[in-house]
Amino acid sequence: MNAFKQMLITTYDFPFLTQPAFVSTVSVLLSAMCMLCVGRREREADKASAASCAEEQLHEVNTGTMERPLEATMMENNTSSCFLMERKTRVKISMKEVMLAKLRKSCSCTPKKLKNFVMDFFPVLQWLPKYQCREYIWGDIMSGLVIGIILVPQAIAYSLLAGLKPIYSLYTSFFANIIYFLMGTSRHVSVGIFSLISLMVGQVVDRELLLAGFDLNDDAPPALGDGSLQNGSQLNTTAFNLTTAGMNAECGKECYAIGIATALTFVAGVYQVLMGIFRLGFVSIYLSESVLDGFATGASLTILTAQVKYLIGIKIPRSQGHGMLVITWINIFRNISQANLCDVITSAICIVVLVTAKELGDRYKHKLKFPLPTELVVIVVATLISHYGKLNEVYASSVSGTIPTGFIPPKVPHFNLMVRVAVDALPLAIVSFVFTVSLSEMCAKKYAYTIRANQEMFAVGFCNIIPSFFHCFATSAALAKTLVKTSTGCQTQVSGVISAMVVLLVLLFLAPLFYSLQKSVLACIIIVSLRGALRKFQDVPARYHTNKLDTIVWVVTMFASALISTEIGLLVGIVFSMLCIIVRTQRPRTALLGQIQDTSFYEDDLEYENLSSVPKVKIFRFEGPLYYANRNYFLKSLYRLTNLDPNLEAARRKKYEKKEKQHLKKGDHTAANGLGTGETTLQLVPKQIDFQALVVDCSSISFLDTTGVNTLKEILKDYNDLNISVLLACCNPSVIDSLKRGGYFGKDSGSMQEMLFYSIHNAVQFAKDQMLPADCSV
Numbered sequence: 001m002n003a004f005k006q007m008l009i010t011t012y013d014f015p016f017l018t019q020p021a022f023v024s025t026v027s028v029l030l031s032a033m034c035m036l037c038v039g040r041r042e043r044e045a046d047k048a049s050a051a052s053c054a055e056e057q058l059h060e061v062n063t064g065t066m067e068r069p070l071e072a073t074m075m076e077n078n079t080s081s082c083f084l085m086e087r088k089t090r091v092k093i094s095m096k097e098v099m100l101a102k103l104r105k106s107c108s109c110t111p112k113k114l115k116n117f118v119m120d121f122f123p124v125l126q127w128l129p130k131y132q133c134r135e136y137i138w139g140d141i142m143s144g145l146v147i148g149i150i151l152v153p154q155a156i157a158y159s160l161l162a163g164l165k166p167i168y169s170l171y172t173s174f175f176a177n178i179i180y181f182l183m184g185t186s187r188h189v190s191v192g193i194f195s196l197i198s199l200m201v202g203q204v205v206d207r208e209l210l211l212a213g214f215d216l217n218d219d220a221p222p223a224l225g226d227g228s229l230q231n232g233s234q235l236n237t238t239a240f241n242l243t244t245a246g247m248n249a250e251c252g253k254e255c256y257a258i259g260i261a262t263a264l265t266f267v268a269g270v271y272q273v274l275m276g277i278f279r280l281g282f283v284s285i286y287l288s289e290s291v292l293d294g295f296a297t298g299a300s301l302t303i304l305t306a307q308v309k310y311l312i313g314i315k316i317p318r319s320q321g322h323g324m325l326v327i328t329w330i331n332i333f334r335n336i337s338q339a340n341l342c343d344v345i346t347s348a349i350c351i352v353v354l355v356t357a358k359e360l361g362d363r364y365k366h367k368l369k370f371p372l373p374t375e376l377v378v379i380v381v382a383t384l385i386s387h388y389g390k391l392n393e394v395y396a397s398s399v400s401g402t403i404p405t406g407f408i409p410p411k412v413p414h415f416n417l418m419v420r421v422a423v424d425a426l427p428l429a430i431v432s433f434v435f436t437v438s439l440s441e442m443c444a445k446k447y448a449y450t451i452r453a454n455q456e457m458f459a460v461g462f463c464n465i466i467p468s469f470f471h472c473f474a475t476s477a478a479l480a481k482t483l484v485k486t487s488t489g490c491q492t493q494v495s496g497v498i499s500a501m502v503v504l505l506v507l508l509f510l511a512p513l514f515y516s517l518q519k520s521v522l523a524c525i526i527i528v529s530l531r532g533a534l535r536k537f538q539d540v541p542a543r544y545h546t547n548k549l550d551t552i553v554w555v556v557t558m559f560a561s562a563l564i565s566t567e568i569g570l571l572v573g574i575v576f577s578m579l580c581i582i583v584r585t586q587r588p589r590t591a592l593l594g595q596i597q598d599t600s601f602y603e604d605d606l607e608y609e610n611l612s613s614v615p616k617v618k619i620f621r622f623e624g625p626l627y628y629a630n631r632n633y634f635l636k637s638l639y640r641l642t643n644l645d646p647n648l649e650a651a652r653r654k655k656y657e658k659k660e661k662q663h664l665k666k667g668d669h670t671a672a673n674g675l676g677t678g679e680t681t682l683q684l685v686p687k688q689i690d691f692q693a694l695v696v697d698c699s700s701i702s703f704l705d706t707t708g709v710n711t712l713k714e715i716l717k718d719y720n721d722l723n724i725s726v727l728l729a730c731c732n733p734s735v736i737d738s739l740k741r742g743g744y745f746g747k748d749s750g751s752m753q754e755m756l757f758y759s760i761h762n763a764v765q766f767a768k769d770q771m772l773p774a775d776c777s778v
Helices: 002-012 020-029 035-063 095-107 111-121 133-162 166-183 195-211 253-277 281-286 289-312 324-334 341-363 374-389 391-395 415-420 422-446 453-468 479-487 494-514 519-529 531-546 548-563 566-586 628-642 646-665 677-683 706-721 733-741 760-777
Strands: 070-074 082-086 240-244 247-251 590-596 602-604 616-622 691-697 725-729
Touching: 111 453, 133 166, 133 195, 133 289, 133 374, 133 479, 133 494, 133 519, 166 453, 166 494, 195 253, 195 289, 195 422, 195 566, 253 281, 253 415, 253 422, 253 453, 281 422, 281 453, 281 566, 289 324, 289 341, 289 422, 289 519, 289 531, 289 548, 289 566, 324 548, 341 374, 341 391, 341 519, 374 391, 374 494, 374 519, 415 422, 422 453, 422 479, 422 566, 531 548, 548 566, 566 628, 590 628, 602 760, 616 628, 616 760, 628 706, 646 706, 691 706, 691 760, 706 725, 706 733, 725 760
Parallel strands: 616 691, 691 725
Antiparallel strands: 070 082, 240 247, 590 602, 590 616
16 A cells, blocks of 8 residues: 555645545445556646636635736646646826936936036046056156157048148047047057048048049149148139138138048047937947958958059059949959059068067067067168158158147038038948947956946047047047057056147147158058958958858948948948848748757757657747747748648648538548548548647747737637647746736636646646547547
8 A cells, every 4th residue: 555655646646636535435446447547536636726716716706815827737746736837916107207217317406416427427537536657657758659650641641641741630530539548448559540430530521522522533642721721733723612600711722621630530439428318329239240250350451452552552443332342342443553663662661670679579579678669660761761861752652741749720510511522421430439439348358457448439529529620530549559568567648648749749740750651661561551451351251261251240240341332341241130030030040959868858859869759749939039020930840840830730621521511422431532521531630640739939039019929829719629739838027928818828817837837847747647538549
């Protein structure tokens, strides 16, 4: 008796089996009943118990004795087969009251709140009083000097990308470092001119110059006077009339170019500040790593192409619009015979020297306290050789020209030009912000401190707005200079002030010394700085091995940025990346699961060996959200893997039933297929229906829309018509709520405990318990 009692408890895990009265009853009936029939009766009793439990809970809900709703489900438990999950009460929040409270809080002004606002808006007020001079000063000074030395030649070189004079690049580098020192939250980021940003500015400037009728290939150096660079060549006879504050003023090519650049920069800064105010920094999440890398590589190809004409010293028309890269290379090969031998030799020597120095610096960087100022050495030596060798006069080598000293009086960007470039400023603002925040977060993670992304957006925005009044163009954080800054002992943004002082020294005294600097040398500096982006091509095989779809996104973005335009390429990359996400959710992985032997776990039968199938039970997994776009794929996958389309089977059964009725009316007891009526009934149950229960693993279904709920209701009805139970397992709370609202469990959700399970194994055990009585009756 004890052995039999223990067997029942171990097998069925029902607490009431331990009662002596029940055991006695079972022992008396043992001689008249088989073990399976005993199981049927006890499972029926268990179902009655579960139903009673659910009714009691429903009564408590109706009578108000329960404060929170309960979800009943069948689960394995040592104490009870009816397990109730209690859901927390959702407190309804009035959006109107929340908005009014936030508005009152934001509109109130107290001295403490005003102080906190100023301290948050200017982070320098928080960390500068705590500055540890003895510990930080030497690292900041060394880092600032190195960055300043690197910044000067890069600023002069990147002016070629922006289509502006070198003086404006120096202005930009100076003001950006000062403003970010006051407003930035990153200690290590180097903000200033950036090749990609300069390229985007230059494309807009060139386009507007062409539309205004200026000649882009006029190299005559205009004089710098009262802030407006007048025409110095008869080729540039077009003047643009600017109307500002009711005054008309003729503006030449250089004046108009910097006017376009400052207007573009001002609007981009306004966009960034507005994004900061409305907390729109989430826009940057749509720029994945693959999109950014592809955009940078494609833009690098465009930069490289734009600098080739300076490398070999030919004059070709500056291409604009779509396909600029292809058109430029065609023009280069058409005019290759006009190459300037002096520029070619200079470019070859400079590239060899720069690349060799960079490679050696990378190899022995752990032994060097700071990177070698190779660019500055090359510029100084090249300028001396060009000046004393008279390369411009003797060999017609193109040089930088006059770089004036001092500052031009500030000027308000023209509103009518802002309207023309408002659309172009949006991608510029997004790219500038994304690069800055990405580098800031990288440095913060590496050196264990935090940044405020929203304040970074404000900082970058004002690094564009304020300098636009001082003849500057758009800025961003630069990866190369940031890495140099961190490797030379930078501790705080005091190093940025040191770098700004170096640029100021050049602006006030040293700028005219760069008059004889060849443009081919500047082009070499730009091209060598693209090594990191161009090396991304080497990573394509490894990237493809890691993730094929991300590699396709990278390739599409790269080609679109290079062959169409940088702005269009960025847009194409974002859209294509989002389409890839949609495709992934439209066709997610599907699988039939098998049981891991002697466990309560289930896995994909096609991916793992030695899995055992559950008799008369199919377990279907759908690894994605179920919504309108993948509804058909869900149904097709389910029908294919289970080898049963309930609609076709129902239609086939109706067809045979109709034929059977017709034969019965004629008095013929032989069915249409030549079999007897009983045999026909057996034929109505096809051989491929080898299961009586379908378990849907919902663990990977993150959400359901209305179509998704209706799809589950549809398969529930279709399979139930074929006497096949549909059980849901591992649903998250949001999916359960969607099913409740959609009426999947009925009007009062009374049958929920027989349709919803918190594990696959519970659902499988319940399905077996349901099928066993039918087997006994047979």
